[in-house]
Amino acid sequence: MSRIILEDVWYKNIVRGVSMKAENGVTAIIGPNGSGKTTILRIIVGALKPDKGRVVVPSRIGSSWQNPYYTFTKAEVIEEFIEIYGDKGRAEELLKTYNLESLKNSYTFKLSMGQARLISILIAISWGPEALVVDEPTNGLGVREKRMVEDLLKNIKIPVVIASHDLDFVLRVADYVYVLSNGRVVAGGPTLDVFYSSILSVLGFPEPYAVLVGRKLSRRLRSIE
């Protein structure tokens, strides 16, 4: 079973002694702007070499970044998947599985941001990586596409690490969450535990709608009891 382990990782003044672990399921990194989320992802994929610390990662890591268009190398969507699978039938089948048949002959660089991100993530998982890294998976996504990305990430059988600002999305998709502030992990654990702790409000994050409702319901339940 592949896994991602970071132990006391330092990178300049951006990442300061970060330790985290990602096994099967989705692990989310959340934190304010400039807290070091993307830098950690770049360390995981090997684009940045940490100054100090231990990084254990599988040799094949798929990734999708903030600009999804950088991933494309073909004119049409279907061609991207034919290149990966070497077979038109399998490529069409994949697009059908994810209800993306309508994009089959679309020009890759003319896709909307949401569609491009979706295809970029799909390309990143299609070549058979042992782990997946996605930076800001919901940037520019509409409601339907967000749900599709959610389904996609939840059903992958490899460790997935995402960095996101979208707390509602993180609550829906992530099994574990690490909260970053000034390059340090200030909280980490199962998603619900972290979201129900006070750390998010301390950092100035608005509580996700579901957490807010949950709190109100539990207060009401207590008052009834």
Added chain:
Amino acid sequence: MSSVRSIHPLVGFLAIIWVMTTLYTGSLLSALLLTLILLLYLISSQPLESTRRLTILYLWLVLPPLIVLTIVYGPIDALNITLRLFILASVFTSTLQLMKPTELIYISSRLGIPPLAALTIPIIIRLADYMNYTISETLVALKGRGLSGRKLLTSLPIPLTAHIIISSAQMAEAIAQKQYKNHTKYTSKPTIKTIDILITTYIIANTIIILIQTP
């Protein structure tokens, strides 16, 4: 990426011409000192990350010839040639990055040079940092889809070209949105600053010394 500090375009060109002449006549040390002054001035005006990338660029430019020339001609000659290469590259990059485009157009328009011609090289050099960043981002993204080795390098131009075209269209839209036609100030008159006086004095003083020393 854009420097807050700048030099007078004429002083910049004077520095380039003087360094090239000095290298030809053989005063390596004087040329190196002026280059270092310009580099320090440039470094002090830009973010650390840009300096890091500039250093990597210079290392790539200098190290391979140094190694090859050391094998072919020996260490002394190799160092001599590589140092000249470094001086030439850094005097061009630093002066062209330190010139303000609007001041450059002001000067070139008075010399009868078309603005586009005057701007091309400084713009390319100013954008080199951003280009470098975009290339590294694209490489990471392509590795993320499983490409490596020769396939990675041959695929690189495709997303890069698309990015250039998309960015150009977006920039054109943004400029149109900002009602660029209403902005009539395409040029600005260059002012003479302390650094300009320092560089000019250095060049004049060194030229006099060289002339005196020449039999």
